[in-house]
Amino acid sequence: METWIYFTLLAAFMQAVRTAGQKQLSGHLNAMATTAVRYVYALPFAALYLFWLLQHREIALPTFNHSFIEYAMIASVMQIIGTACLVAAFKYRNFAVATSLAKTEAIQVAIVGALVFSTALSLLGWLSVIVGVIGVLVVSKVKFTYADVFQNPGAGFGLASGLALAVTTLLIREASLALNTDLMVSAAVTLVFMITVQSIISMVYVYFQDKNQIFTMLTKWRLCLFVGITSVIGSIGWFTGASYQNAAYVKALGQVEFFITLFLTYRIFKEKITKMEYLGMFLIIASVAILLLWA
Numbered sequence: 001m002e003t004w005i006y007f008t009l010l011a012a013f014m015q016a017v018r019t020a021g022q023k024q025l026s027g028h029l030n031a032m033a034t035t036a037v038r039y040v041y042a043l044p045f046a047a048l049y050l051f052w053l054l055q056h057r058e059i060a061l062p063t064f065n066h067s068f069i070e071y072a073m074i075a076s077v078m079q080i081i082g083t084a085c086l087v088a089a090f091k092y093r094n095f096a097v098a099t100s101l102a103k104t105e106a107i108q109v110a111i112v113g114a115l116v117f118s119t120a121l122s123l124l125g126w127l128s129v130i131v132g133v134i135g136v137l138v139v140s141k142v143k144f145t146y147a148d149v150f151q152n153p154g155a156g157f158g159l160a161s162g163l164a165l166a167v168t169t170l171l172i173r174e175a176s177l178a179l180n181t182d183l184m185v186s187a188a189v190t191l192v193f194m195i196t197v198q199s200i201i202s203m204v205y206v207y208f209q210d211k212n213q214i215f216t217m218l219t220k221w222r223l224c225l226f227v228g229i230t231s232v233i234g235s236i237g238w239f240t241g242a243s244y245q246n247a248a249y250v251k252a253l254g255q256v257e258f259f260i261t262l263f264l265t266y267r268i269f270k271e272k273i274t275k276m277e278y279l280g281m282f283l284i285i286a287s288v289a290i291l292l293l294w295a
Helices: 003-025 031-040 043-056 066-089 095-102 105-116 123-139 146-150 153-178 183-209 212-219 221-244 247-253 256-269 275-293
Strands: none
Touching: 003 031, 003 221, 003 247, 003 256, 031 066, 031 183, 031 212, 031 221, 043 183, 043 221, 066 095, 066 153, 066 183, 095 153, 105 123, 105 153, 105 247, 123 247, 123 256, 123 275, 153 183, 153 221, 153 247, 183 212, 183 221, 212 221, 221 247, 247 275, 256 275
16 A cells, blocks of 8 residues: 555544543643643654654755745644634534534545645545545434524534635645655654644643643643644644645545544444444445545
């Protein structure tokens, strides 16, 4: 298999595990503090990974150029906006609909990439993305009604979250490619740069919002460390995958995260899988097969 496939599958698995950790952490911290943990506790490990990679591949740290800084800075802010929109969606009626709409990120990556970055997909590539998104929506077991989609502000926040995260993924790829160096190294440099910016932004916000949250972040260091480590491993996977391959293909393959999450959930809690969930998982697997075998 190609390099991007390994890294994307790693990212999907680690994101599923990290989400479980964040859900537990959210019982102790507010939304922004929980988000800050993802960056602050990940930063030292991201820096160590970059240092090791530079030594291992015997490559000098690339010089930042205007394009890289511009793309990476905007991507950093867009990722925070995407997370904030998703959190905002939870405050409205039927947040399950909002969350599901946020998961249309894969198809939004394909559309924005084609319109803005001229990264067109093949016909089978589009089919893979669409089938995967449908599979995710089926697995989500959400019934979409007119009121939930068109009269629920949460739905708008959900779509906005998906769009912001889609733009983030596309800009990560552009920032990495702008460095004009080894792709694994450029992905790592982009990761460290963005996590540094995001750590500063989120911690400043948390400080002025509620200083006590910082103390809690320190006392719950074991859980925070778990979230940080799983987050950085997942990010290494996403950033490297997006550096090697069209971002839409990376996100399409990344839909297997839902399959992994569902599998882990039922293995742990021994719950029965419904026919609709089997259908959704089949569609996700079908989309991956189309992507890897024919697209």
